Amino acid sequence: MTQDKLIQRVLKPLVWMLCLAPLLGLAGLAYTDGMTANPIEFLNRYLGEWALKFLLSALMITPLKIVTGWAGFTRFRRLLGLFAFFYAVLHLLSYVGLDQFFNWKDIWTDLIKRTYITVGLGAFIILAVLAATSTKNTIKKLGGKNWNRLHKWVYVAGFGGCLHFFMMRKGVQAEPLFYAGFLALLLIYRWLYYLKKQRQRAGKTAPAAL
Amino acid sequence: MLIKMTKASDIKSSEITPKAVFDDRRRFLKTAALAGLGFAAGSIAPSSFANEGRRKKLIGIEPSKWTQKSVGEKLTDYESVTSYNNFYEFGTGKQDPLTYAKDFNPKPWSVVVDGEVENPGTYSYEDLVNPHTLEDRVYRFRCVEAWSMVVPWVGIGLADMFKRFGPKNDAKYVAFETLNDPDRMYGQRRRVLEWPYREGLRMDEAMNPLSFMAVGLYGEELPNQNGAPIRLVTPWKYGFKSIKSIVRISFTKTQPPTSWNMSGPREYGFYSNVNPEKSHPRWSQAKERRIGEFLKRPSLMYNGYGEEVASMYVGMDLNKFY
Numbered sequence: 334m335t336q337d338k339l340i341q342r343v344l345k346p347l348v349w350m351l352c353l354a355p356l357l358g359l360a361g362l363a364y365t366d367g368m369t370a371n372p373i374e375f376l377n378r379y380l381g382e383w384a385l386k387f388l389l390s391a392l393m394i395t396p397l398k399i400v401t402g403w404a405g406f407t408r409f410r411r412l413l414g415l416f417a418f419f420y421a422v423l424h425l426l427s428y429v430g431l432d433q434f435f436n437w438k439d440i441w442t443d444l445i446k447r448t449y450i451t452v453g454l455g456a457f458i459i460l461a462v463l464a465a466t467s468t469k470n471t472i473k474k475l476g477g478k479n480w481n482r483l484h485k486w487v488y489v490a491g492f493g494g495c496l497h498f499f500m501m502r503k504g505v506q507a508e509p510l511f512y513a514g515f516l517a518l519l520l521i522y523r524w525l526y527y528l529k530k531q532r533q534r535a536g537k538t539a540p541a542a543l
Numbered sequence: 544m545l546i547k548m549t550k551a552s553d554i555k556s557s558e559i560t561p562k563a564v565f566d567d568r569r570r571f572l573k574t575a576a577l578a579g580l581g582f583a584a585g586s587i588a589p590s591s592f593a594n595e596g597r598r599k600k601l602i603g604i605e606p607s608k609w610t611q612k613s614v615g616e617k618l619t620d621y622e623s624v625t626s627y628n629n630f631y632e633f634g635t636g637k638q639d640p641l642t643y644a645k646d647f648n649p650k651p652w653s654v655v656v657d658g659e660v661e662n663p664g665t666y667s668y669e670d671l672v673n674p675h676t677l678e679d680r681v682y683r684f685r686c687v688e689a690w691s692m693v694v695p696w697v698g699i700g701l702a703d704m705f706k707r708f709g710p711k712n713d714a715k716y717v718a719f720e721t722l723n724d725p726d727r728m729y730g731q732r733r734r735v736l737e738w739p740y741r742e743g744l745r746m747d748e749a750m751n752p753l754s755f756m757a758v759g760l761y762g763e764e765l766p767n768q769n770g771a772p773i774r775l776v777t778p779w780k781y782g783f784k785s786i787k788s789i790v791r792i793s794f795t796k797t798q799p800p801t802s803w804n805m806s807g808p809r810e811y812g813f814y815s816n817v818n819p820e821k822s823h824p825r826w827s828q829a830k831e832r833r834i835g836e837f838l839k840r841p842s843l844m845y846n847g848y849g850e851e852v853a854s855m856y857v858g859m860d861l862n863k864f865y
């Protein structure tokens with residue numbers, strides 16, 4: 334089997350299944366009374382956490398590629414990013430439809446008054462724009478360079494997601510810090526890699542000056 | 544006060560548990576799960592009756608004027624009251640206290656009473672509780688996170704207990720502390736808050752007839768996750784004021800520091816009376832979700848206890864003293 338076929342026929346379906354597994358897990362929890370006495374809160378938080386998990390997974394792709402040297406990883410980036418958006422949509426729907434039960438007035442007040450929700454909305458809008466511009470067509474239309482620049486916003490979304498999480502929890506809780514720390518590690522890694530590349534480039538172009 | 548060991552099967556038939564409500568909710572969730580994802584009608588054992596085997600019935604409880612009838616609402620089922628808790632000493636997840644307090648053995652227990660008081664000292668749990676007749680009190684319980692319950696507590700009027708300590712005239716406030724023991728309280732290994740957990744009341748609040756020292760719920764000893772063996776209940780304030788697993792009661796001249804106020808002074812005031820008009824940076828306090836219900840309901844000023852407590856705050860700017 335060629336690498337392409339391996340990705341298409343084996344790995345892609347596998348990753349799809351993994352991406353849908355949280356929904357199956359949810360059904361299992363609902364069935365076994367595992368959603369606490371406040372299932373609406375549980376559901377909302379569960380979906381929000383998975384949105385963030387997928388977002389950070391998508392951000393892990395490039396570092397993974399660099400560390401392992403296997404370019405095939407990039408074939409999964411879009412999928413993971415879109416699943417992050419998918420869970421963010423479910424998270425938002427559970428907030429609007431279950432938690433607030435379509436009370437638009439209260440939702441509006443939340444959006445403008447509760448800073449953590451404003452931040453969540455910001456992250457959501459970014460994810461929506463990135464998802465909408467993820468088709469082959471738009472990539473072509475925008476051109477690789479512009480598209481890349483636009484999709485750098487994914488870091489802002491990641492940061493927003495972590496901040497939203499941190500602000501939402503009372504006191505100084507471990508989980509949001511863990512997610513934020515993970516995001517920071519990914520960013521630091523990228524930065525160090527960028528510096529290294531620059532030094533290499535400088536080394537290549539400037540030997541005459543020495 | 545006598546403690547009688549009972550089998551879990553005795554308790555399931557507890558007269559006050561609205562078991563029908565409980566079963567309804569479970570059935571609803573199960574049906575939803577089944578319908579939605581086509582699970583085979585299987586035999587996965589539900590994780591109900593979490594305290595099976597270690598529940599102890601309390602004996603000699605007298606009724607009080609705060610009954611289910613006077614509240615006029617259904618009790619929150621036992622399972623919810625004992626499995627959905629904020630008790631960060633045992634972790635920050637709602638079900639962490641149930642999980643991580645399982646092996647917390649609260650007895651023997653003692654409480655230090657000090658400060659501006661005639662009879663300071665270290666009181667054993669039995670010294671504290673035995674001289675009193677236990678009362679049943681059904682109170683609404685409103686968490687600052689905008690969810691609420693109706694809980695049948697068992698315990699002692701705080702004023703009755705305090706009268707035995709003899710607070711001096713100088714005592715203007717009372718401070719409470721929770722046990723600080725990271726070996727036994729798993730959640731204290733992280734500094735979510737500055738441990739030990741601290742709470743406080745103004746003296747008139749403490750002596751208000753509503754203030755209650757609970758040692759049980761649903762006619763049984765307090766489960767560990769609910770603040771065993773002894774906790775405060777101040778039903779007109781947000782839940783975090785009702786400090787759990789108390790080891791110290793200090794009568795003070797000045798307003799004592801309180802944990803959530805230290806952590807976020809803009810969000811949590813010293814008084815923290817339930818106030819639907821004073822919104823919170825994280826949760827609008829105008830509404831709340833009663834555990835077991837779908838739609839939110841409007842929250843009541845002082846959680847519906849205005850008649851008993853409003854007079855204590857007359858003339859105070861509640862936007863400032865939140």
Ligand code: HEM
Pocket residue numbers: 374377378379380381382383384385388421424425428450453454455456457460490494497498501502
């Ligand atoms: C308009 C957009 C959004 C709204 C209105 C929103 C709303 C909420 C609300 C109300 C909660 C708290 C639930 C509670 O109090 O129990 C929450 C928690 C959370 N949200 Fe969002 N959110 C939005 C976007 C996002 C996005 C884009 C992400 C991730 C990338 C996200 C991730 C989370 C996480 C991780 C939590 C905390 C879960 C936990 O505590 O375990 N949210 N969100």
